[in-house]
Amino acid sequence: MLEVKNLVKRFGTNLALNDVSFSTDRAEVIGVIGRSGAGKSTLLRTINRLNKATSGEVLVDGRDVLTLKGNEKLRWQKDCAMIFQQFNLVNRLDVITNVILGSLNTQPPLKAMLKLFSDEDRAFALQLLDRFGMIDTALQRAETLSGGQQQRVAICRAMMQQPTIILADEPIASLDPLNARLVMEALHRINREENILVVCNLHTLDTARNYCDRVIGMRTGEVVFDGPSSDLTDEMAREIYGAEADEAFEPGVTSTSLGRTPMLAEA
Amino acid sequence: MTTTTENSVDVYLERLHAQAKTRALYTVIFIGAIVFVITSGVIFSEEQNAGSLSRGLDQFWDFPTDLFSGAWAAGWDWFGLVGIYTPELFRTINLALFSTALGFICAVFLSLFASTNLISNGWVVSLTRRTLDVLRSFPELVIAIALLFLMGKGELPALIAIWLHTVGALGKLFSEAVENCDMKPVEGLQSAGAGWWQRVRFGVLPQVLPLFFSYGILRLEINVRASTILGFVGAGGIGEALKTNISWSYEPDIMAIMALLVITITTLDYLSTYVRNKLIGGIQL
Numbered sequence: 001m002l003e004v005k006n007l008v009k010r011f012g013t014n015l016a017l018n019d020v021s022f023s024t025d026r027a028e029v030i031g032v033i034g035r036s037g038a039g040k041s042t043l044l045r046t047i048n049r050l051n052k053a054t055s056g057e058v059l060v061d062g063r064d065v066l067t068l069k070g071n072e073k074l075r076w077q078k079d080c081a082m083i084f085q086q087f088n089l090v091n092r093l094d095v096i097t098n099v100i101l102g103s104l105n106t107q108p109p110l111k112a113m114l115k116l117f118s119d120e121d122r123a124f125a126l127q128l129l130d131r132f133g134m135i136d137t138a139l140q141r142a143e144t145l146s147g148g149q150q151q152r153v154a155i156c157r158a159m160m161q162q163p164t165i166i167l168a169d170e171p172i173a174s175l176d177p178l179n180a181r182l183v184m185e186a187l188h189r190i191n192r193e194e195n196i197l198v199v200c201n202l203h204t205l206d207t208a209r210n211y212c213d214r215v216i217g218m219r220t221g222e223v224v225f226d227g228p229s230s231d232l233t234d235e236m237a238r239e240i241y242g243a244e245a246d247e248a249f250e251p252g253v254t255s256t257s258l259g260r261t262p263m264l265a266e267a
Numbered sequence: 268m269t270t271t272t273e274n275s276v277d278v279y280l281e282r283l284h285a286q287a288k289t290r291a292l293y294t295v296i297f298i299g300a301i302v303f304v305i306t307s308g309v310i311f312s313e314e315q316n317a318g319s320l321s322r323g324l325d326q327f328w329d330f331p332t333d334l335f336s337g338a339w340a341a342g343w344d345w346f347g348l349v350g351i352y353t354p355e356l357f358r359t360i361n362l363a364l365f366s367t368a369l370g371f372i373c374a375v376f377l378s379l380f381a382s383t384n385l386i387s388n389g390w391v392v393s394l395t396r397r398t399l400d401v402l403r404s405f406p407e408l409v410i411a412i413a414l415l416f417l418m419g420k421g422e423l424p425a426l427i428a429i430w431l432h433t434v435g436a437l438g439k440l441f442s443e444a445v446e447n448c449d450m451k452p453v454e455g456l457q458s459a460g461a462g463w464w465q466r467v468r469f470g471v472l473p474q475v476l477p478l479f480f481s482y483g484i485l486r487l488e489i490n491v492r493a494s495t496i497l498g499f500v501g502a503g504g505i506g507e508a509l510k511t512n513i514s515w516s517y518e519p520d521i522m523a524i525m526a527l528l529v530i531t532i533t534t535l536d537y538l539s540t541y542v543r544n545k546l547i548g549g550i551q552l
Contacts, residue, residue: 096283122283126276138279139286 001025002165002197007056009042009221016042018221020056024214027197029188031212031229033205035241039221040201044167047199048082049073060165078105081158083187085170087150091143095134095153098142099125102160128156132186148179155186159194166190168200172207184211205237334525337518348523352508356527358422359504362497363490366426370433371483377434378441379467384450396442402435407493408500415501425502429490440482441475448474477543484539488532495528 003023009016016039024030032040045051047058049066057064065076081102089098100117107117129135132152137145142153151171158166168187172180188211191198202208208215208229215232217225217240225236338345379385381395407428414424453470461469498506505524512520 096279119280123276123280126279130276135275135279139282 001027001061003057003059004043004047005057005059007043007046007058008054009039009046009051010054015221017046017053017056020218020221020223022216022223022226023059024197027191027195028213029191029198029200029211031208031215032199032201032218033203033208033215033237033240034218037220038218040218041169042221043218044082044169044199044201048080048167049077050082074105078161079163080165080167081161081163083151083154083158083166083168083171085173087147087154089142089150089153089157092141094139094141095129095145096122096125096138098153099128099156099160102157103162105161125156125160128159129153132156146179148175148182151175151179151183152186155183155190159190163196165197165199168198170201170203173203180207187211205232208232334518334522338522341519345519345523348520349527352505352520352524352527355505355508356531359494359498359506360491360531362422362425362494362502362504363429363487366429366494367433367483367487367490369426370430370437370486371479373430373434374437374441375479377438378445379471381438381442382445384446384448385463385467385471395438399435399438399442402431403439404435405432407432407497411497411502412500420501420503422503425494425497428497429493432493433486433490437482437486441479444475444478444482445471481543484535484543488535488539491531491535492528 001024005021005023007017007020018039020039020043032043034040042051046053047065049068053066056066058066060076060079065073065080068076090101093101097115100121103117103121104112107121111117126135126138129138132155134149134152134156137149137153142150145153166187171187172183175183184207187198187200190196200212202212209232212229215225215227215229216223217232217236219240219242225232225240341348377395377399380391381399383389383392386392407425410431411425411428414427415421418424448471450470452474453466456466456470494502494504495506495509498504498508499510501507505527509521509524512524
């Protein structure tokens with residue numbers, strides 16, 4: 001289904017992705033963990049073609065999507081929906097329009113420019129909003145929503161693309177624990193109900209353990225761990241996170257688990 | 268359960284339709300109004316003017332032809348003329364530079380007081396805005412003619428005229444830039460106990476200065492043209508030279524001056540792009 005082969009991305013002298021390879025043949029939830037700057041975002045952005053890869057291949061059903069051009073490239077981006085840490089909605093448009101924007105790739109060009117969307121599209125967008133408990137905000141401007149609500153709208157927009165893969169780049173890093181849980185549960189549900197492959201960058205270990213079938217650990221642009229999330233031992237995590245390990249084990253920070261007492265720093 | 272969700276989807280579809288209808292109605296009214304204004308304007312002017320809109324079209328090329336043939340006849344001497352008028356050009360550019368700089372500084376200050384997100388007192392905001400409106404509503408030419416009449420021929424009346432108009436025009440644009448800026452950094456500074464001027468200096472200005480410079484440089488370009496035109500009414504500079512030569516039909520001289528003006532505006536355009544990139548890219552504002 002998805003095969004990343006020897007992917008390399010170089011920013012100047014800095015090697016953001018160093019020979020990254022992994023593959024999957026079923027729609028699972030893959031968590032990518034690692035400290036900041038490990039190359040997690042670069043990996044997802046390169047797969048979606050927001051970044052240009054220096055070398056390597058990304059094979060989807062046997063076809064290298066990194067060599068696609070023009071409309072084929074745009075079509076691939078439609079198939080591989082992206083969710084961002086800062087939601088990346090169009091703040092000044094209403095929620096329903098934001099969701100429908102997910103289908104721009106398949107809209108008739110002139111009608112879309114005039115904001116003329118079909119009733120089927122509108123109904124589909126509303127159903128998506130309803131499904132994620134956001135229908136009451138449909139006519140509000142996106143900027144009036146809270147972070148957690150905006151992220152759920154972003155998920156609706158991603159679903160509007162009718163993707164085969166969803167790439168989520170730190171989707172819960174700016175959310176409170178309750179909203180983080182809602183968002184992770186939504187992604188998990190999409191994976192199970194619609195059979196969509198979800199690749200999700202995460203910051204905290206417990207989230208990866210709770211919601212992911214498989215975890216890929218990255219360190220300075222290299223894959224240092226790849227296996228079922230049950231195999232992710234504390235020692236392994238320490239190796240992935242290096243000096244920042246204690247921070248990653250801190251469940252209070254942008255974690256999805258509620259009701260735990262946060263660990264206090266020693267004076 | 269499924270019926271209630273179906274219902275709410277239908278409810279919102281219904282609302283979207285209603286919204287689309289009102290918007291369509293407004294669009295039709297708006298377009299209708301524009302079409303009406305344009306057509307009635309054309310018809311009115313056709314009736315008022317003795318001739319028709321297309322009259323004189325066959326004489327359109329007469330003057331340019333004269334200009335080019337005149338310049339051609341002058342031969343190599345023409346390039347000497349370009350040198351003769353260059354000092355005049357510098358007088359005009361100086362006038363534009365000085366008045367733009369003066370207007371820019373005043374516009375920055377006034378724009379702050381015309382922005383609702385910085386000033387909560389509605390009276391101050393509307394007083395400042397009305398002042399800007401008044402400054403903007405008189406063309407430079409009108410102010411300059413009045414001042415030239417009062418103060419006599421010279422560059423100072425032109426300077427004041429361009430300066431006042433620049434304050435009005437830039438102040439309006441600047442205050443809109445300020446009102447569109449992100450208030451979160453300002454709130455951050457406010458929470459740290461920063462005063463009003465400090466919040467403006469470190470919360471607002473870094474966001475808006477690149478835009479201010481863009482507008483300012485565009486205004487400089489407009490003001491070079493404006494100060495040329497003011498030369499026609501006695502402000503000196505290359506405009507006055509142009510007027511004299513046009514009234515005496517010295518075609519080679521007219522061509523030389525026009526060439527200088529085109530070169531100036533083009534150079535200014537290149538220069539402004541360069542300066543703007545330097546300012547936005549490099550300097551910590």
